[in-house]
């Protein structure tokens with residue numbers, strides 16, 4: 001292993017991003033004083049109509065990620081278990097359900113919702129979770145039911161979800177007592193499209209060798225496309241970020257010193273071990289250049305009509321990465337392997353997230369057959385640290401990297 | 412009772428049962444959940460057969476599903492990969508939970524067993540839009556069956572099948588009513604075999620046998636001591652041992668909210684409506700699975716009224732380990748029972764049959780407290 005090489009300069013936009021997120025959360029926490037309404041919404045849910053109607057969207061899953069990063073997951077999960085929730089349930093759900101009651105976590109709990117918007121395009125967990133919160137907060141719940149497209153988007157699915165988009169608007173109009181302004185909606189839709197396009201561009205920069213940022217950076221910069229999608233703020237920020245990344249590419253700055261191996265990450269991050277994992281891989285001159293998770297917030301671009309967002313919304317939100325068949329997911333993974341030109345795949349088998357994790361072993365087999373690259377599967381949990389053993393993980397990563405090096409002919 | 416013995420036989424030897432049905436030239440379509448439209452399969456001239464895990468050790472499924480997946484899903488995949496389900500001519504996967512959703516993909520990719528269909532039912536059951544969608548999904552499935560089999564299913568075929576399945580439901584409901592009125596006279600393991608058998612056996616035969624059971628119910632022996640009345644709630648519970656343990660501990664099951672129990676046979680398909688719409692109607696109004704949404708309090712209301720109707724002394728939740736939908740609902744359901752001063756206990760089970768002794772002790776303690 002080489003001596004500690006000089007660390008590359010940090011990405012400057014990170015500070016700005018932190019400030020934007022702080023402003024966003026302060027605004028959300030102060031909503032009640034300012035007579036603004038708050039909607040809790042699932043990460044894969046259609047936020048644009050909320051933005052168009054001046055409702056502040058809040059994401060319990062983003063909050064869950066913050067809880068995980070702040071290493072507050074264990075306590076909150078244990079609290080949920082005291083409340084009777086099984087330790088085998090999704091840790092985002094567990095920590096949020098506990099947090100609502102004890103007002104814990106890094107920001108003292110989320111602002112109380114005026115309504116809940118649950119889109120089940122990511123999992124069935126969110127349905128149960130939002131039912132629990134709707135009973136707890138006694139607020140109206142809207143469910144956008146996006147049938148899973150195992151093998152395709154059928155006409156009956158299209159009709160069903162389209163009809164629900166109208167029900168969604170009607171629901172919002174009823175809860176707010178206001179009419180939706182179609183021009184505003186179009187504008188938000190255009191900004192959302194633009195934001196997603198830019199986010200894709202951010203992610204694409206890592207195809208460059210050496211990669212100007214890593215998947216760990218993407219996990220961080222993701223927060224804006226999730227929480228501020230459909231706003232000018234997100235658009236402006238990502239433009240800036242792209243400029244900075246382009247400059248890094250020009251200056252030949254790679255995020256991992258002497259980047260020699262490139263890896264793809266699958267599934268949600270292990271929020272409580274981001275730095276640890278990043279250091280482990282960097283020590284092998286390996287950069288996790290991309291992941292299947294952060295691209296979920298731009299993967300539906302092809303289905304969006306930027307000039308007619310509302311009409312194309314149904315399809316865009318139904319055909320996202322997690323809501324398709326495992327064989328199609330494998331195709332997406334293969335595309336990424338080629339595009340980012342990686343030497344290996346690291347799959348996080350995430351106890352919290354069954355729809356993401358079940359099927360991974362088949363994807364692993366398909367990847368091995370089609371590309372021959374080494375695949376590592378590590379079992380952990382995105383928020384709950386009780387399923388993580390550093391020593392075991394270290395041994396496995398080291399062994400995996402030996403294989404990667406060997407295959408790349410550099411051992 | 413000789414009829415009941417036939418059900419036990421079918422349940423204990425599902426593969427022999429399937430073999431005999433196949434010999435008659437019928438094709439067998441497996442299904443994985445109580446939302447499968449058996450009537451359509453039957454009307455297409457096929458035999459619908461519910462798949463349960465046989466409980467064999469997980470060896471092959473290890474390569475497809477991680478250890479934190481419920482034993483029902485892993486077990487059925489193991490049976491498939493090990494060739495124990497080779498009698499199948501097809502399978503249908505109604506969409507329910509995340510684990511089933513992925514099992515369907517893994518099944519389709521690795522071992523399809525012939526005809527394959529996903530039935531992506533709506534999750535919301537209460538809106539007019541979801542009703543339209545549900546009927547469209549059923550209609551697509553009908554078309555898929557017709558295309559695969561080269562046959563056409565007429566309304567008359569479907570009406571006949573609906574009427575047959577309604578008979579089965581009516582008989583099972585009558586037997587259930589009997590166990591409410593005369594607790595302990597029909598044994599839990601027998602009731603379990605009747606329900607499970609009716610998901611496996613030839614349905615004409617099952618209907619005839621069940622009608623025989625209904626007629627002979629009065630002959631069942633009267634238990635010598637009164638038992639505590641219990642309701643079971645959860646997903647699939649098909650371990651006969653559990654019923655025996657409950658009875659040995661002085662309890663008896665008088666009702667259930669299980670997908671391998673009353674959720675499957677309660678409420679009839681209306682026979683005065685166009686048949687597809689009628690099937691859809693039943694799915695929207697019958698007792699709800701927790702993977703579906705029919706309101707925020709619907710499942711609690713259902714459980715409470717079941718406890719009332721059966722005058723139960725307590726509730727036992729039987730939940731498969733790693734089953735998300737049921738685990739999410741449990742704290743709330745428990746709280747609703749507590750508010751009415753109804754005691755409950757939760758058992759987390761899997762089909763490896765471990766810790767039987769510990770289970771028995773917990774059940775005994777619970778029943779003594781009632």
Ligand code: SF4
Nearest residue numbers: 090122123125352353
């Ligand atoms: S982590 Fe998985 S199970 Fe949990 S909310 Fe997200 S998609 Fe659903």
Ligand code: SF4
Nearest residue numbers: 481508646731734735
């Ligand atoms: S037991 Fe639970 S997790 Fe398993 S298939 Fe049934 S609903 Fe899904």
